[in-house]
Amino acid sequence: xxxxxxxxxxxxxxxxxxxxxxxxxxxxxxxxxxxxxxxxxxxxxxxxxxxxxxxxxxxxxxxxxxxxxxxxxxxxxxxxxxxxxxxxxxxxxxxxxxxxxxxxxxxxxxxxxxxxxxxxxxxxxxxxxxxxxxxxxxxxxxxxxxxxxxxxxxxxxxxxxxxxxxxxxxxxxxxxxxxxxxxxxxxxxxxxxxxxxxxxxxxxxxxxxxxxxxxxxxxxxxxxxxxxxxxxxxxxxxxxxxxxxxxxxxxxxxxxxxxxxxxxxxxxxxxxxxxxxxxxxxxxxxxxxxxxxxxxxxxxxxxxxxxxxxxxxxxxxxxxxxxxxxxxxxxxxxxxxxxxxxxxxxxxxxxxxxxxxxxxxxxxxxxxxxxxxxxxxxxxxxxxxxxxxxxxxxxxxxxxxxxxxxxxxxxxxxxxxxxxxxxxxxxxxxxxxxxxxxxxxxxxxxxxxxxxxxxxxxxxxxxxxxxxxxxxxxxxxxxxxxxxxxxxxxxxxxxxxxxxxxxxxxxxxxxxxxxxxxxxxxxxxxxxxx
Amino acid sequence: xxxxxxxxxxxxxxxxxxxxxxxxxxxxxxxxxxxxxxxxxxxxxxxxxxxxxxxxxxxxxxxxxxxxxxxxxxxxxxxxxxxxxxxxxxxxxxxxxxxxxxxxxxxxxxxxxxxxxxxxxxxxxxxxxxxxxxxxxxxxxxxxxxxxxxxxxxxxxxxxxxxxxxxxxxxxxxxxxxxxxxxxxxxxxxxxxxxxxxxxxxxxxxxxxxxxxxxxxxxxxxxxxxxxxxxxxxxxxxxxxxxxxxxxxxxxxxxxxxxxxxxxxxxxxxxxxxxxxxxxxxxxxxxxxxxxxxxxxxxxxxxxxxxxxxxxxxxxxxxxxxxxxxxxxxxxxxxxxxxxxxxxxxxxxxxxxxxxxxxxxxxxxxxxxxxxxxxxxxxxxxxxxxxxxxxxxxxxxxxxxxxxxxxxxxxxxxxx
Numbered sequence: 024x025x026x027x028x029x030x031x032x033x034x035x036x037x038x039x040x041x042x043x044x045x046x047x048x049x050x051x052x053x054x055x056x057x058x059x060x061x062x063x064x065x066x067x068x069x070x071x072x073x074x075x076x077x078x079x080x081x082x083x084x085x086x087x088x089x090x091x092x093x094x095x096x097x098x099x100x101x102x103x104x105x106x107x108x109x110x111x112x113x114x115x116x117x118x119x120x121x122x123x124x125x126x127x128x129x130x131x132x133x134x135x136x137x138x139x140x141x142x143x144x145x146x147x148x149x150x151x152x153x154x155x156x157x158x159x160x161x162x163x164x165x166x167x168x169x170x171x172x173x174x175x176x177x178x179x180x181x182x183x184x185x186x187x188x189x190x191x192x193x194x195x196x197x198x199x200x201x202x203x204x205x206x207x208x209x210x211x212x213x214x215x216x217x218x219x220x221x222x223x224x225x226x227x228x229x230x231x232x233x234x235x236x237x238x239x240x241x242x243x244x245x246x247x248x249x250x251x252x253x254x255x256x257x258x259x260x261x262x263x264x265x266x267x268x269x270x271x272x273x274x275x276x277x278x279x280x281x282x283x284x285x286x287x288x289x290x291x292x293x294x295x296x297x298x299x300x301x302x303x304x305x306x307x308x309x310x311x312x313x314x315x316x317x318x319x320x321x322x323x324x325x326x327x328x329x330x331x332x333x334x335x336x337x338x339x340x341x342x343x344x345x346x347x348x349x350x351x352x353x354x355x356x357x358x359x360x361x362x363x364x365x366x367x368x369x370x371x372x373x374x375x376x377x378x379x380x381x382x383x384x385x386x387x388x389x390x391x392x393x394x395x396x397x398x399x400x401x402x403x404x405x406x407x408x409x410x411x412x413x414x415x416x417x418x419x420x421x422x423x424x425x426x427x428x429x430x431x432x433x434x435x436x437x438x439x440x441x442x443x444x445x446x447x448x449x450x451x452x453x454x455x456x457x458x459x460x461x462x463x464x465x466x467x468x469x470x471x472x473x474x475x476x477x478x479x480x481x482x483x484x485x486x487x488x489x490x491x492x493x494x495x496x497x498x499x500x501x502x503x504x505x506x507x508x509x510x511x512x513x514x515x516x517x518x519x520x521x522x523x524x525x526x527x528x529x530x531x532x533x534x535x536x537x538x539x540x541x542x543x544x545x546x547x548x549x550x551x552x553x
Numbered sequence: 554x555x556x557x558x559x560x561x562x563x564x565x566x567x568x569x570x571x572x573x574x575x576x577x578x579x580x581x582x583x584x585x586x587x588x589x590x591x592x593x594x595x596x597x598x599x600x601x602x603x604x605x606x607x608x609x610x611x612x613x614x615x616x617x618x619x620x621x622x623x624x625x626x627x628x629x630x631x632x633x634x635x636x637x638x639x640x641x642x643x644x645x646x647x648x649x650x651x652x653x654x655x656x657x658x659x660x661x662x663x664x665x666x667x668x669x670x671x672x673x674x675x676x677x678x679x680x681x682x683x684x685x686x687x688x689x690x691x692x693x694x695x696x697x698x699x700x701x702x703x704x705x706x707x708x709x710x711x712x713x714x715x716x717x718x719x720x721x722x723x724x725x726x727x728x729x730x731x732x733x734x735x736x737x738x739x740x741x742x743x744x745x746x747x748x749x750x751x752x753x754x755x756x757x758x759x760x761x762x763x764x765x766x767x768x769x770x771x772x773x774x775x776x777x778x779x780x781x782x783x784x785x786x787x788x789x790x791x792x793x794x795x796x797x798x799x800x801x802x803x804x805x806x807x808x809x810x811x812x813x814x815x816x817x818x819x820x821x822x823x824x825x826x827x828x829x830x831x832x833x834x835x836x837x838x839x840x841x842x843x844x845x846x847x848x849x850x851x852x853x854x855x856x857x858x859x860x861x862x863x864x865x866x867x868x869x870x871x872x873x874x875x876x877x878x879x880x881x882x883x884x885x886x887x888x889x890x891x892x893x894x895x896x897x898x899x900x901x902x903x904x905x906x907x908x909x910x911x912x913x914x915x916x917x918x919x920x921x922x923x924x925x926x927x928x929x930x931x932x933x934x935x936x937x938x939x940x941x942x943x944x945x946x947x948x949x950x951x952x953x954x955x956x957x958x959x960x961x962x963x964x965x966x967x968x969x
Contacts, residue, residue, distance in 0.1 A: 054564040057568075060946075070638070132635070132656055132659060136661060142660070147665070148658060148664075148689065159670045221616065221617030221871075222618030225592040225871040228870040231870040232869045232873075245870060246872065246877055247877050248617075248874040250878065314962070383802050384802040384805070385802035386811070387801065487743055492960065493951065494957075495958055496941035496945075531649055
């Protein structure tokens with residue numbers, strides 16, 4: 024087929040416009056491959072700038088491979104498979120692999136960058152003004168071209184009004200006759216120097232920030248473009264001992280490559296650390312830390328109940344509605360169906376918040392409407408019932424929709440035949456309709472279970488895990504594994520991505536096992552009924 | 554033939570790609586060759602701040618011959634800033650709350666700024682103290698916020714001197730059916746440490762001790778100390794099983810609305826509640842949050858909005874120029890006040906606007922005892938467990954059990 028197209032391409036390029044299909048195909052091909060080439064060029068520049076040669080090699084090979092595949096006429100199956108495979112790699116496999124890789128690191132607040140960045144951060148944070156030093160007015164100048172010439176700081180001493188030129192070699196006073204100074208003390212003209220205007224200076228921002236003019240007490244550094252101060256770094260990195268040394272007290276913090284932090288002899292850590300591999304420690308913490316593993320079993324049981332009740336409850340209710348509206352004797356079926364689907368059409372995000380407010384003890388609609396005084400989210404049982412009720416309301420329209428569709432696909436003759444054979448409507452439903460329905464719906468029920476097992480919003484936006492027992496503020500009665508671990512990983516001491524990744528792998532394993540077992544059973548069921 | 558047509562397709566595709574590249578002349582592909590002479594300054598803030606900053610940023614850009622971009626980050630500003638900085642796509646200047654400082658410093662996301670003695674004197678001293686961390690000033694503050702007691706003057710003409718006065722007065726109003734709630738102080742199902750703190754501090758509790766240098770000391774956690782337990786007993790007496798002034802059903806969503814609906818005479822909230830009160834045409838007055846009788850005065854937290862110089866910004870010199878020399882001008886402080894009415898830190902700007910807005914001085918007065926929100930990163934571990942202990946105690950749980958459990962969770966996370 025493609026070979027045929029290719030053959031027709033050649034005459035299409037000749038003046039005679041004979042084959043229409045022949046022209047559209049190659050044009051589409053040109054457009055798509057052009058986009059690919061454009062994307063590759065767009066992606067190549069940052070890679071070159073970052074000197075990421077392996078990445079560039081992958082990009083080149085992938086682009087060349089795509090061109091080879093689609094320009095030539097061969098490898099027809101691959102032509103169909105490659106786009107899907109590429110998207111699978113980019114959007115599924117890569118995130119999974121990245122999460123797995125993160126789980127073996129200490130990636131978290133305070134451990135985000137590399138060691139070099141931590142050293143720079145520590146040193147910059149330790150630069151303080153030399154006590155009693157002058158606050159200089161600054162003009163950035165150069166002796167050469169404004170864009171490339173070596174930079175000089177022209178600084179004016181506020182007391183003596185003496186102007187000095189500062190370079191990495193040191194400070195040198197300029198004769199008063201050579202410079203003009205304005206009222207604010209800034210140099211407006213200097214013989215032999217070209218002054219940089221705001222735009223020129225800003226273009227060389229990095230060089231200006233890096234320039235330090237050595238003085239006996241420390242170094243003069245810029246603070247913006249119009250002021251300079253004499254500062255002194257209180258802490259410096261010493262490559263010899265691989266440590267940070269305090270320049271006044273002499274105290275040292277030695278690099279601990281396993282923890283990704285500078286640690287003093289007495290165990291004190293500097294806040295700025297870096298990212299290192301920590302092996303399995305995120306996983307062992309999950310198992311051994313009693314604060315984590317203690318309430319784990321209880322949370323897992325409730326999580327299973329929540330997922331089963333949400334899925335089963337919505338299915339039962341949805342199926343019931345579908346069966347009731349399946350009978351042709353019901354008048355206004357279309358209207359009923361539309362009304363029933365309404366909750367599905369509303370954004371669940373907003374509806375969860377509305378439901379949370381409806382369960383409020385004193386101001387909530389539910390207590391006010393029924394004249395109750397129930398502290399819904401205050402007791403474990405009532406809070407659990409409340410979140411499942413919310414799930415029921417949010418989830419049944421979906422089950423109603425798919426059950427309606429599946430019911431309509433079952434031939435009416437079957438239930439008719441069972442009726443003639445003397446089956447009661449209940450028997451007919453139980454023995455004929457339901458088994459046929461389940462063949463179609465079980466995969467949906469399993470995916471709905473997997474979704475509800477990790478239904479973060481359902482809990483986070485309503486109870487946020489409440490009620491919490493007085494003796495444990497970390498684990499509440501309605502917490503799912505996902506909300507519980509979210510609190511552990513992000514609720515406390517900043518974001519702990521490494522730990523969170525380990526937890527998500529753990530949850531993934533649980534859901535995967537349950538789903539696999541269920542799918543196996545479904546397959547057996549299908550073999551029985553089909 | 555096949556080969557030829559393939560070559561043609563490939564050549565056309567490449568030509569298309571090339572034309573696409575040349576079409577977007579100022580695309581990020583060509584920064585090296587065609588960089589604008591001045592460079593660029595990127596500022597991030599929340600929606601309101603970004604809108605107020607825009608004209609001033611443009612003026613700054615024109616004066617210095619550079620392009621200034623103000624971008625609004627509407628959610629999770631701190632996390633977005635830290636993550637983007639790490640990837641090298643962050644801004645040069647960040648606008649945000651001062652209690653971020655500890656986390657921003659440990660992530661190497663901001664640099665200290667050097668203010669002249671004269672500049673420091675032109676700013677409110679407690680705000681300068683709030684942005685000082687490990688002995689360095691990390692941001693240039695521009696506005697403060699703190700809690701105050703806002704009362705409906707139609708129902709409660711006089712400001713209560715103590716919380717006991719307030720409860721007695723409110724009970725009278727409730728008995729007369731003039732109000733249905735005693736006090737609108739948000740608690741919620743999981744507590745609210747920020748709004749609980751004034752009463753907690755009045756009753757003698759404390760979160761962190763202070764080091765000799767005046768910073769908060771993460772090694773001295775006060776939550777389960779006897780003073781704090783005693784304080785929670787006093788709070789419990791106001792709770793659901795006691796006076797009924799503190800209730801878990803009063804939440805962040807309904808506390809202001811209940812007050813503006815006239816259902817409670819007293820509201821503990823900040824400057825952000827004033828807009829709603831004005832809209833509802835409630836006659837109101839503002840006074841300090843009252844403490845317990847015979848105890849210390851109630852100390853609300855002081856929050857300070859600040860400008861930060863991003864450590865990984867691409868144009869640090871210009872960012873420093875903007876933050877240290879431009880933000881400290883009264884015109885900008887007044888414009889930011891107009892975007893959202895919170896007391897300016899710059900004394901000159903405060904003097905300029907306080908005449909037209911009597912509420913400002915009252916909020917400043919209510920914040921006279923305020924303590925800066927702890928900026929140490931460890932404070933992040935306190936909010937959630939402390940709030941839950943508060944909510945449990947207000948619901949009737951034993952203060953000692955709740956606080957001991959909270960302290961255990963917090964110290965477990967600090968040592969993590």
